[in-house]
Amino acid sequence: MNKFDKAKYSNHTTSVLRLEGKRKFLKNLLVKMVFEYSNKISGSIANNDFIELRNSITLRLESIFYHYDLLASINISGEESINNKQISPLITSQIALKQDFLLDSIIFNTLSLFDYTSCLTKFILEDNKQKKKLLWTQLVRTSRGTGNFKETSLAKLINDLDKNWVFKLGEYRAELIHYKDDFVSESLKHYVKEGKYIISISAPSSLKKHFKEFKLVDNNKASINEVSLWVIENSIECVICLVEELINYFDIIRKVPLGKEIITHKQ
Structure with missing residues (x-):
């Protein structure tokens, strides 16, 4: 996992392209996983059951990514935009609120991604293929259990x-759901002569307290x-x-003998 470094994400276009590459890599890896499972x-x-679980992750x-695209389409903090009309602080507040909602959705969907991956892991580990549900927290408890698997x-x-x-x-998601919402702050710079404005929306303050790197001045x-x-x-x-x-x-729990693979790759 990478600790947050503001400089790494300062160029929005570069960051998005990097994430698109990792998104594609993961999707291809999930396709490969089906072939490896078959073989x-x-x-x-x-x-079908295995593929259904794989498709849920995808x-x-x-x-x-859909929710991030929506968030970025509203505003990219710190980037100049052209508008000859006066920008109302009310509009800035509305932008902040909408982006706050979308960040919540990204957090929820990201943790759901881990739950879905946990279900696929359970399907692989257990002989009983009928029970497909396993939350991430349950998978963690299994990995810390008393059996040989924990080694x-x-x-x-x-x-x-x-x-x-x-x-x-x-922990951050639990705080959002059960205790209090986490509002962001916004700022507006408007250059009337140039017809430009810059809207900046901060990251939620409560999120920062869960990760020590935000104590650094630049990251804050x-x-x-x-x-x-x-x-x-990171996810x-x-x-x-x-x-x-x-x-x-798969090599540790292999059931199909070597040489008996049903899918071969021609060189």
Whole structure:
């Protein structure tokens, strides 16, 4: 996981392109996972339940990017816009409120992404394929259990991801749902002669308290766009690590003998 660094997200276009690359990589990795599951675990191309769970992860991933696209379409903090008309502070407040709502949706969808990935992990680990539901918190408890699984690299990775990222994000979500909303602040600079204005929306203050790096002066001025991209990027990287480890884990629990793969790749 990457600690927040404002400089890394200061160029919005570059940041979005980088995330698009990771989004594509994860989607391709999820496709590869189906082939690996067929060749090493099921021995069949009829893996409808597995594919359904995989598709749920992909759908949630698309939902995250959809909500960020909406957030960015409203305003990109710190970037100049052209408008010869006077911008009302009321409009600025409305922009801040809408982007605040969308960041909440990104947080909710991101944590849902981990729950969906947890369900797929359960399907892989357990012989009973009828029970497909397993929240991320339950998967973490399983990885810390008393069985042999807790000694595997997969279990250790799940614990690391939870400790360094998912748990903190979940604590913030719980605060939003159960205790209080987390409002953002906004500022407006209007250059009348040039017909330009800059609207800046800060990242939510309560989110910052869950991550120590925001105590740094530069990071404390993070915008809502920058923090949204950081949340998305870190979460995608976590899921990539987990999916890669699951693919490796297929070799440990392999059921299809070597040489009996049903899908071959021509060189």
